[in-house]
Structures are given as C-alpha cells and as structure tokens.
Amino acid sequence: MTHAHAESSAAGRIVAATHHWPRGFRASVGAAAIKKPGRDDLALLAMPEGASAAAIFTRNLFAAAPIEVSRRHIRDSRGHASALILNSGCANAATGPRGLGNAQEMVDAVSIALGCACEAVLVNSTGVIGVQLPMDRIAPVIPKMATGIAEALDAGPLEPFARAIMTTDTKPKMSARRIELPDNRTVHVAGVAKGAGMIRPDMATMISVLATDAAVEPKALDRILRHAADASYHRISVDGDTSTNDSVFAFASGVAGACDEILLARAFREVACELARMIVCDGEGFERSLAVRVTGAATKTDALKVAETVASSLLVRTAITGGDPNWGRIVAAAGRAGVAFRPGDLELRVGGILIFRDGEPCPADSSAVRAAFNGSHVAVEISLGATDGATAETNSDEFLSCGLTTEYVRLNADYTT
Amino acid sequence: MTHAHAESSAAGRIVAATHHWPRGFRASVGAAAIKKPGRDDLALLAMPEGASAAAIFTRNLFAAAPIEVSRRHIRDSRGHASALILNSGCANAATGPRGLGNAQEMVDAVSIALGCACEAVLVNSTGVIGVQLPMDRIAPVIPKMATGIAEALDAGPLEPFARAIMTTDTKPKMSARRIELPDNRTVHVAGVAKGAGMIRPDMATMISVLATDAAVEPKALDRILRHAADASYHRISVDGDTSTNDSVFAFASGVAGACDEILLARAFREVACELARMIVCDGEGFERSLAVRVTGAATKTDALKVAETVASSLLVRTAITGGDPNWGRIVAAAGRAGVAFRPGDLELRVGGILIFRDGEPCPADSSAVRAAFNGSHVAVEISLGATDGATAETNSDEFLSCGLTTEYVRLNADYTT
Numbered sequence: 001m002t003h004a005h006a007e008s009s010a011a012g013r014i015v016a017a018t019h020h021w022p023r024g025f026r027a028s029v030g031a032a033a034i035k036k037p038g039r040d041d042l043a044l045l046a047m048p049e050g051a052s053a054a055a056i057f058t059r060n061l062f063a064a065a066p067i068e069v070s071r072r073h074i075r076d077s078r079g080h081a082s083a084l085i086l087n088s089g090c091a092n093a094a095t096g097p098r099g100l101g102n103a104q105e106m107v108d109a110v111s112i113a114l115g116c117a118c119e120a121v122l123v124n125s126t127g128v129i130g131v132q133l134p135m136d137r138i139a140p141v142i143p144k145m146a147t148g149i150a151e152a153l154d155a156g157p158l159e160p161f162a163r164a165i166m167t168t169d170t171k172p173k174m175s176a177r178r179i180e181l182p183d184n185r186t187v188h189v190a191g192v193a194k195g196a197g198m199i200r201p202d203m204a205t206m207i208s209v210l211a212t213d214a215a216v217e218p219k220a221l222d223r224i225l226r227h228a229a230d231a232s233y234h235r236i237s238v239d240g241d242t243s244t245n246d247s248v249f250a251f252a253s254g255v256a257g258a259c260d261e262i263l264l265a266r267a268f269r270e271v272a273c274e275l276a277r278m279i280v281c282d283g284e285g286f287e288r289s290l291a292v293r294v295t296g297a298a299t300k301t302d303a304l305k306v307a308e309t310v311a312s313s314l315l316v317r318t319a320i321t322g323g324d325p326n327w328g329r330i331v332a333a334a335g336r337a338g339v340a341f342r343p344g345d346l347e348l349r350v351g352g353i354l355i356f357r358d359g360e361p362c363p364a365d366s367s368a369v370r371a372a373f374n375g376s377h378v379a380v381e382i383s384l385g386a387t388d389g390a391t392a393e394t395n396s397d398e399f400l401s402c403g404l405t406t407e408y409v410r411l412n413a414d415y416t417t
Numbered sequence: 418m419t420h421a422h423a424e425s426s427a428a429g430r431i432v433a434a435t436h437h438w439p440r441g442f443r444a445s446v447g448a449a450a451i452k453k454p455g456r457d458d459l460a461l462l463a464m465p466e467g468a469s470a471a472a473i474f475t476r477n478l479f480a481a482a483p484i485e486v487s488r489r490h491i492r493d494s495r496g497h498a499s500a501l502i503l504n505s506g507c508a509n510a511a512t513g514p515r516g517l518g519n520a521q522e523m524v525d526a527v528s529i530a531l532g533c534a535c536e537a538v539l540v541n542s543t544g545v546i547g548v549q550l551p552m553d554r555i556a557p558v559i560p561k562m563a564t565g566i567a568e569a570l571d572a573g574p575l576e577p578f579a580r581a582i583m584t585t586d587t588k589p590k591m592s593a594r595r596i597e598l599p600d601n602r603t604v605h606v607a608g609v610a611k612g613a614g615m616i617r618p619d620m621a622t623m624i625s626v627l628a629t630d631a632a633v634e635p636k637a638l639d640r641i642l643r644h645a646a647d648a649s650y651h652r653i654s655v656d657g658d659t660s661t662n663d664s665v666f667a668f669a670s671g672v673a674g675a676c677d678e679i680l681l682a683r684a685f686r687e688v689a690c691e692l693a694r695m696i697v698c699d700g701e702g703f704e705r706s707l708a709v710r711v712t713g714a715a716t717k718t719d720a721l722k723v724a725e726t727v728a729s730s731l732l733v734r735t736a737i738t739g740g741d742p743n744w745g746r747i748v749a750a751a752g753r754a755g756v757a758f759r760p761g762d763l764e765l766r767v768g769g770i771l772i773f774r775d776g777e778p779c780p781a782d783s784s785a786v787r788a789a790f791n792g793s794h795v796a797v798e799i800s801l802g803a804t805d806g807a808t809a810e811t812n813s814d815e816f817l818s819c820g821l822t823t824e825y826v827r828l829n830a831d832y833t834t
C-alpha cells in the first residue's frame with residue numbers, strides 16, 4: 001500500500017487534490033436524531049442521471065436490509081445510479097421484513113424528492129444491529145436534504161458527508177486525486193470512508209464511497225473498483241470481523257470525459273489505499289501500525305496468506321503494542337499460515353534490519369532492533385526464499401494492521417446496551 | 418466437552434481418581450536454573466521397556482528442535498518409548514543446528530542414565546524462542562534425575578511433574594480416571610498439561626502428557642490419542658496461535674492388562690477434556706469462559722467452522738468480557754464463517770434463552786439475558802436450521818474459548834526481552 005503520490009505516464013499524471021467531490025456530484029447532510037440528537041446522521045449524494053455505479057458488498061450471510069435493496073438496485077439498473085443515501089446510528093441489520101421495508105422507504109423517499117427512478121437510488125446504514133430505524137424522524141428530513149442538494153455547489157467539499165457517516169471514528173476520512181491528462185483536461189477521483197474498527201460494539205461497518213468525473217462504463221468502473229479494493233480494503237484488518245453492512249461504492253459522473261483506464265485505476269487505488277490506511281490508524285485504541293510484506297512465496301496467494309496470518313496474530317499484535325522486539329512470534333505465525341515453504345529459507349527483517357536467517361537469529365544491534373519495534377509504524381518484511389528477483393517481486397503481497405491495545409479491549413468490552 | 422464424570426457400560430465404569438500416574442510410570446524432577454534458579458524446570462517420566470507411545474506434534478513449519486528429534490524417535494521405534502524428558506524456561510526453537518544437537522544431547526544423557534535405547538527417549542521443551550539451552554547446567558542434573566527415578570514410587574503423584582513443566586500457568590493441571598472393569602480389575606488413565614495461553618511472549622506452548630497402565634498396541638493408542646485430542650485440545654482457543662513446541666504425548670505401560678478400547682478411549686477423552694478446560698480457564702487474563710455449541714449444520718465440519726469462528730471472534734470475545742448482551746456480534750460472526758446456511762433459519766440461545774429467530778431479535782426478558790451474559794461461563798447455542806433431531810445432533814460441534822481481557826493484552830505487550 002505504498003504508492004507515490006504523484007505518478008506520471010504517457011497517459012498523464014496523478015497528483016494530490018483538495019478534498020472536494022469530482023464534478024457532477026452534489027452532496028447534502030441532515031440530522032434525524034437516529035441515535036442522538038444534534039448531529040448530522042444522514043448523508044445524500046446526487047449525480048447526473050445515468051451515472052455509472054459499481055459496488056462491493058459484505059459477504060456476511062447476515063447482510064443488512066439496505067444491502068439487500070442496494071444489491072437488487074444495482075443489478076436491475078445494470079450499474080447506473082442517480083443517488084446514494086447513507087445513515088449512521090442504526091445499521092438496520094437483523095431487523096427482518098420490517099427492516100427491509102424501512103430500507104425501501106428511505107429509497108422511495110429519495111426517489112420522490114429528487115425525481116429519479118427508484119432503482120437508481122442506493123442505500124446503506126451503519127450503527128446498532130437489531131434495532132429498527134426511526135422512520136418517523138428520518139422521513140421528514142429527506143425532502144429537506146433534497147432541497148439541500150438543489151442548493152449545493154457542484155463538486156463541493158467532502159467533509160460534511162464524511163462526518164455524517166462517522167460512528168466511532170475520531171476523524172473524517174477523505175482523500176482526493178487529480179489526473180492531469182496530456183490534452184490538458186483534468187479528471188478527479190475522490191473518496192470518503194468510515195472505519196472498520198468498532199469502539200462501540202454494534203457499530204460494525206466499513207463504508208467507503210469513491211467518485212470520479214471521468215466517463216467510464218459500468219463494467220470498467222466495476223473492474224477499477226475491485227482492483228482498488230483488492231489493494232486497499234482487502235489488505236487491512238482491525239478486528240478481523242466482517243460486518244453486516246460493509247460496502248464500497250464507486251460512481252462516475254462522466255462530466256470530465258474519457259480517461260485512460262489504467263491511469264484512472266491507479267488514482268482510484270491511491271485514494272482507496274489512503275482511506276484504508278486512515279481506517280487502520282483510526283482503529284479502536286490505535287497506537288502503532290504494522291505492515292507485513294511477504295516476498296518470494298510460491299504464489300501471490302501464499303504471500304497474502306502469510307502476510308495476513310502474521311498481521312492478524314494476537315501475539316504479534318500485542319508484541320507490537322508493547323514495542324517488544326519479539327521476532328519469535330512473527331516467525332511462528334508465518335510457520336502456521338498453512339503455506340508450504342522451507343523454514344530454513346525464511347528471512348525476517350524488521351525496519352530493514354536482518355533478524356532471522358538460516359533457521360537461526362542473526363547477530364543484530366539490539367538497540368537498533370528495539371528502535372525498529374518502537375516506532376509509530378513497524379515494517380515487517382518476510383522473504384520466503386524465492387531468490388529470482390522477478391518471481392520474488394511478483395509472488396509478494398502486503399497486509400496492514402495495528403497493535404492490539406488494552407484500550408481496544410476496554411472500548412469493546414465496556415459498552416453496556 | 419461436557420461429559421459425565423462417571424460413565425458406565427457393559428464393559429465397565431469410569432470414575433474420578435486421585436492425581437497419580439498409572440502403574441508402571443515413575444517420575445522425577447530437577448532444577449537446572451534454565452531460566453531462573455531455584456525452581457524445578459526439568460521433568461522425567463520413565464516407563465517399562467516396550468511401553469506403547471503415540472504423539473501429536475505441532476504443524477507449525479518452525480517446529481522446535483526437540484519436536485524434530487521426538488518425531489524421528491517415535492517413527493524409528495514404531496510407537497514405543499521408555500522415557501520422556503521435558504524442560505521449561507527455554508523452547509529450543511529457532512535455534513538451528515546447535516539447537517538440534519542440544520535436543521539430541523538431552524536424549525542421549527537420559528538414554529545413558531536410564532540404560533535404555535536412544536530412540537526410546539522422547540523430548541520436548543517450552544519457554545523462550547531463539548535462545549540456546551544451557552547444556553552445561555542441564556547435563557549434570559539428568560543423572561541425578563535418573564537416580565530420582567530409581568528411588569521414586571511406582572504410580573507416584575502427578576503434581577511435581579505438572580509443576581516442573583509450568584511456564585506462565587498459575588496452577589498445575591492434572592486429571593485422572595479409574596476404569597472399573599467387569600472382572601474386578603482396574604485400569605488408570607492420568608494426564609498433566611501446561612497452558613497454551615502465553616503471558617510471556619516467548620513461552621508459546623501447550624504440552625500434555627497422558628498415560629495409562631492398560632495394555633494397548635501403539636496403533637490403538639494412536640487412535641485413542643487422536644480421538645481424545647480432537648474432542649479437547651483441538652476445540653479450544655486462547656490466542657489462536659499454534660506454537661513451535663505444541664505436543665500431546667500418550668503412553669501405555671501395559672501393567673494393568675487389557676481394557677476395552679471404547680472404554681479406554683472415553684477415559685482418555687474425559688482426562689483430555691478436563692485438562693483442556695483447565696488450560697482455557699488458566700489462560701492469560703482469564704475472567705470468563707465461553708462455549709459455543711452449533712447444531713443443525715449441513716455437516717459436522719460446518720458446525721465446527723461456525724463454532725470456532727464465533728468463539729474466536731475478537732468482537733464476541735470482548736463482548737463476553739464486558740458481560741455485554743451483544744448478540745448482534747454473535748450472529749454477524751456466524752454469518753462470516755464461510756459456511757452456507759439460510760440466515761432466516763438461525764436460532765440463537767444464550768444461557769438457554771432464545772434471543773434471535775426468523776431473522777429478528779426475539780422478545781426476551783432483558784434482565785435474564787443480561788444475567789446469561791454475566792456468569793463465569795457463557796453458553797452460546799446456535800441452531801442452523803436442520804430440524805430433524807438426529808441430523809441436528811450429528812451435525813453439531815462445540816468450541817471453548819474465553820473473554821478477551823485488557824489483562825491478556827497487558828500481559829502480552831508489557832514484556833521486554
């Protein structure tokens with residue numbers, strides 16, 4: 001997940017951009033006192049009719065009611081959308097037929113207020129599981145938000161939207177890139193996210209919304225989104241649980257015209273990776289991040305498996321919190337990943353320092369090793385023996401996690417419903 | 418893992434017994450100041466020449482040096498052993514060729530001191546990873562322990578052995594059963610264990626030694642051991658990490674003569690299950706145990722997968738610590754187990770109280786629900802919909818875990834090498 005912030009190619013150049021929606025997108029927020037009064041807990045994003053849409057939804061069997069509705073709409077519309085409505089404070093998950101009816105009612109209200117087709121509206125919720133949405137408070141706010149959309153600036157700031165979908169996040173998560181094309185046109189990619197870490201036990205969701213003003217067909221947008229998610233959201237872990245409401249949406253307004261797909265995919269990936277890093281670093285009780293990079297595996301899948309096993313190990317994650325140069329746990333976690341390699345071939349580096357090789361610890365400067373384990377970011381590199389440079393690089397992968405802290409446990413345990 | 422302590426059948430009756438080794442076994446301990454002086458850190462178990470032996474070793478690719486030696490010996494001896502030597506304070510793992518030589522040297526010293534074949538001696542270690550054994554301190558103690566064996570009582574107490582292999586365990590773990598056979602003979606099964614939970618980061622091992630005085634062929638003993646381990650050690654989790662030194666040994670001295678295999682297997686299973694529960698309840702920072710029973714799955718494997726996913730979920734385990742009636746996390750964990758079932762079919766009971774059915778929460782007495790989550794043991798039952806009683810029972814499984822506590826994290830993070 002380490003990508004330069006400015007990448008150039010024959011097709012153009014990607015640079016950081018201010019935190020605004022791309023052209024063609026207008027957003028508004030509203031307060032419906034869903035969980036507590038006085039804060040914005042509804043967020044509406046509107047785009048030109050016929051905009052391309054793609055989405056990745058949770059694979060949890062207990063997908064929330066709004067996920068069912070959105071899944072159907074994106075299929076029926078063949079990848080097009082006019083609006084997305086999100087709420088925080090209630091997940092509308094495990095709510096049975098009434099929950100499904102409420103999700104549908106939210107969508108209908110947006111469709112009426114904005115004057116667009118019902119299946120052109122997507123919806124998701126985040127918050128407490130097993131509680132019904134307060135539709136009596138939500139319904140009157142939606143027309144006001146539609147008025148807000150009519151009055152909103154095109155390509156306005158991301159922040160109000162990013163704030164309205166926060167649950168236990170301590171800060172809004174936003175990222176944006178500008179693609180400068182050879183013909184002097186510019187294309188924008190921007191995104192917002194809310195965290196996967198759950199301070200409060202029932203707020204179990206990662207949601208991200210990515211948008212571009214490039215013209216992209218739904219199928220291409222779907223490819224671009226999957227590529228970006230695979231390099232970002234699928235490479236992070238805060239608590240390993242997949243929620244009932246996890247989702248990533250991507251929209252393309254088309255206003256800025258065509259853009260090279262590879263370049264656009266790179267910009268999406270950069271935005272998604274930056275948001276994913278923000279999610280990890282805003283995880284519950286966050287103190288220190290941990291990146292595990294594995295190279296020289298027999299396959300790329302093997303590399304990911306080892307990286308994920310090490311990055312998710314409770315023993316490794318507690319050692320990282322303690323700043324403990326306890327490489328034995330890292331080696332042992334790699335050894336139980338279910339991936340075949342010769343143990344004698346494994347080389348371990350932490351913060352660039354060679355620590356373990358040929359089945360034995362290496363002589364290393366112990367204060368330097370201690371320092372490598374004590375930074376705000378711990379970089380673990382594991383080589384599994386493929387010495388051919390090209391193969392070692394191809395069959396590699398990386399996973400991002402964080403130290404497991406007493407604060408994480410306290411925050412997750414001390415909640416009383 | 419709930420088995421009556423007295424089971425009777427046509428073949429005999431199983432009852433609880435005092436914590437002694439079965440006949441034919443003699444044990445002695447020694448202090449070699451491996452990690453710290455003044456405590457017993459070596460344990461030797463001797464049995465008649467030709468005793469049957471079976472073992473299950475860690476599947477971690479970084480199996481420790483003594484595991485390599487024991488694996489070879491049990492193969493070369495075709496399942497026979499005369500002695501087992503264990504040490505605490507140093508795992509002799511990730512120690513390269515020198516570590517392998519040291520494990521061999523321990524075995525040789527026992528073989529010479531007891532006058533038995535080298536491959537009839539098994540060995541394992543537990544403690545810090547990546548540190549060499551202090552052979553200069555261990556070597557002189559072994560002959561003294563052999564003298565101890567010569568002077569020891571046959572079928573002496575389990576406790577000194579159980580104490581000598583402790584690392585971060587707060588208490589020794591012992592269990593014993595007597596089988597009363599119809600012909601008035603008695604057969605004994607006894608066992609000791611040390612914990613899987615790791616307070617100190619490098620002491621990463623579960624070791625158990627099970628013994629019987631029944632006459633059993635090595636192949637039958639291997640079957641009996643695998644059956645017992647499958648119902649016990651393979652159904653618990655403290656931190657999900659498989660260590661470099663995990664092992665379970667089983668020995669049969671044959672002194673008490675033949676015993677019905679089913680009955681013997683049941684006694685082994687009872688002893689192993691009792692030891693496994695002790696391991697969970699002596700896990701680091703233990704406050705509350707959690708049993709997840711899944712019935713009505715499509716297959717037994719599916720039942721285990723769901724039970725293990727729920728019992729291992731960080732969000733579920735922190736909720737259990739908090740005594741939080743947060744059933745949404747349980748349902749969500751079941752839904753991401755990678756097992757196919759109809760979400761609407763899932764029924765959830767906690768402490769016997771029906772909480773979730775038909776995709777919706779059930780009306781339940783909230784103070785009773787709260788009480789079910791606040792006992793010293795939380796019993797979660799998940800039915801996945803197979804209503805045929807016989808199938809529901811067959812396709813079921815159970816997994817035992819415990820609340821994840823701030824103390825667990827503190828203990829695992831606060832260690833400095």
